[in-house]
């Protein structure tokens with residue numbers, strides 16, 4: 001694990017957007033396409049704002065998908081898809097190939113689980129960006145989820161549906177083996193509580209600290225606020 005500390009979050013977001021763009025550009029020098037996976041939640045928005053404006057990237061050759069999604073209508077303020085479309089898939093990045101975790105046609109309110117068949121087609125992940133909760137969850141791999149063991153299983157499907165007892169809605173998540181297969185992994189966190197959680201996680205197993213799925217090979221980007 002590499003740990004990079006920044007003077008403030010704004011500097012971290014700009015620097016990480018540059019790192020992501022550079023990695024994608026390098027990959028596209030030798031490969032036809034690249035795959036970028038990003039988290040939802042409240043942290044990554046400013047990264048998306050900066051990255052979406054990167055005009056020198058050939059976004060038409062970049063697949064973009066979420067690490068996980070809440071099971072809500074796609075226009076819900078809780079929707080990571082809404083966050084992605086509002087703040088990343090705009091400007092030059094609007095040309096990217098968005099890969100849904102579940103088919104838009106699926107009606108989340110009816111619980112119809114139609115997982116996107118195209119996720120497997122865009123693996124392995126070129127650049128994986130993840131957030132983390134203070135409970136050491138990442139994506140929607142939560143320590144207290146009844147489906148966590150299944151999601152950690154190397155034989156798990158690429159996308160798994162999970163119940164999360166203390167979250168307002170069910171979720172879907174990329175499974176551990178898909179996350180672990182990423183070529184480069186960046187974890188972006190803010191605050192003293194999450195820094196302490198990363199320290200704690202290094203002494204726990206994946207069931208207690210799902211972030212351990214990727215931590216050893218990741219660069220952790222941290223700012224106090």
Ligand SMILES: O=C(O)[C@H](O)[C@@H](O)[C@H](O)[C@H](O)COP(=O)(O)O
Nearest residue numbers: 039040041042043131132138139
């Ligand atoms: O759907 C989500 O909520 C995210 O994908 C999730 O894994 C997030 O990265 C962490 O919960 C941290 O969230 P914050 O950035 O809001 O602290």
